[in-house]
């Protein structure tokens with residue numbers, strides 16, 4: 001083997017396409033073009049002021065050293081209180097690990113649970129990085145197609161049909177990326193007991209919790225399955241994408257093992273971000289987040305009918321997150337050609353369906369509706385003009 005060759009696992013790790021589009025959009029911006037960003041999953045709002053102020057105070061106080069690998073006690077306590085107040089759950093701080101984004105939490109749970117050759121079941125379409133995390137640990141993702149009939153979520157029948165000898169567990173995300181679909185509570189309960197019967201693990205990615213536009217009660221997988229691994233993040237609802245902070249809740253048996261992994265993989269999460277995030281649970285910050293949630297709902301309500309009007313197929317209204325996963329109208333090109341052409345010629349950045357898996361991926365694109373409504377309106381005008389040309 002040549003010395004300059006990357007490890008063999010790299011051949012099955014694909015680029016994160018939304019980030020590739022962001023990169024190209026940045027190049028176009030540096031050439032003076034005004035790009036409308038609908039590619040990355042990031043709210044347009046700045047981080048709420050009370051969080052920023054707490055970060056500034058931490059810096060001024062010199063709180064810039066390493067922390068306990070599990071995160072600072074004050075923040076783990078604040079997260080524990082959040083589960084008590086918002087979910088009616090008693091989660092001890094011992095079970096909470098503050099991580100480098102939800103990404104760090106997904107990486108830790110994969111490193112903990114997956115043996116080489118084993119697999120985790122996940123829905124297709126789904127968040128792209130998860131299948132690559134499995135590859136990093138010499139396992140694989142079993143991608144199960146989910147469409148509008150299943151509300152883009154797994155269910156017990158699908159788990160039963162796809163469970164194999166090598167299956168270690170199931171990764172659910174609700175609300176989901178890219179579809180915004182929220183898992184039905186009864187389905188979650190039956191999947192949870194099925195997974196228990198199989199001696200498997202449930203990993204529940206709840207990073208879009210708080211961004212749901214229905215009146216349904218907010219429930220964690222932990223309300224149904226006490227042993228679930230729960231991934232959450234300060235990125236989305238709390239508006240802290242660039243601070244790189246999230247958390248992982250683990251069952252008691254896993255605490256010491258995850259601590260070892262966290263120490264070795266990350267040493268600790270960002271200290272300044274941790275001190276800032278304590279303020280994310282203050283009533284003042286929560287009020288800001290609630291009004292941002294309402295703005296996002298209004299943005300969804302603007303974009304959804306506008307896309308349908310242009311002929312995109314969106315069979316189910318997305319109930320949460322900030323994405324619309326849309327079928328490209330008949331007669332137009334495949335998703336990568338479509339997104340490239342839209343970006344290069346009309347400066348609207350969206351993500352091709354091929355980022356999210358294989359199932360009908362070539363015929364879908366994902367729109368993020370985190371920009372302000374006048375920006376979304378401009379994007380729809382550009383899209384409409386683009387679709388009248390022959391370049392697609």
Ligand SMILES: Cc1ncc(COP(=O)(O)O)c(C=O)c1O
Nearest residue numbers: 041101102103127177233235246
């Ligand atoms: C479903 C899902 N999980 C995890 C992540 C990771 O986010 P972060 O590391 O910023 O918390 C994302 C990011 O978009 C996501 O959509």
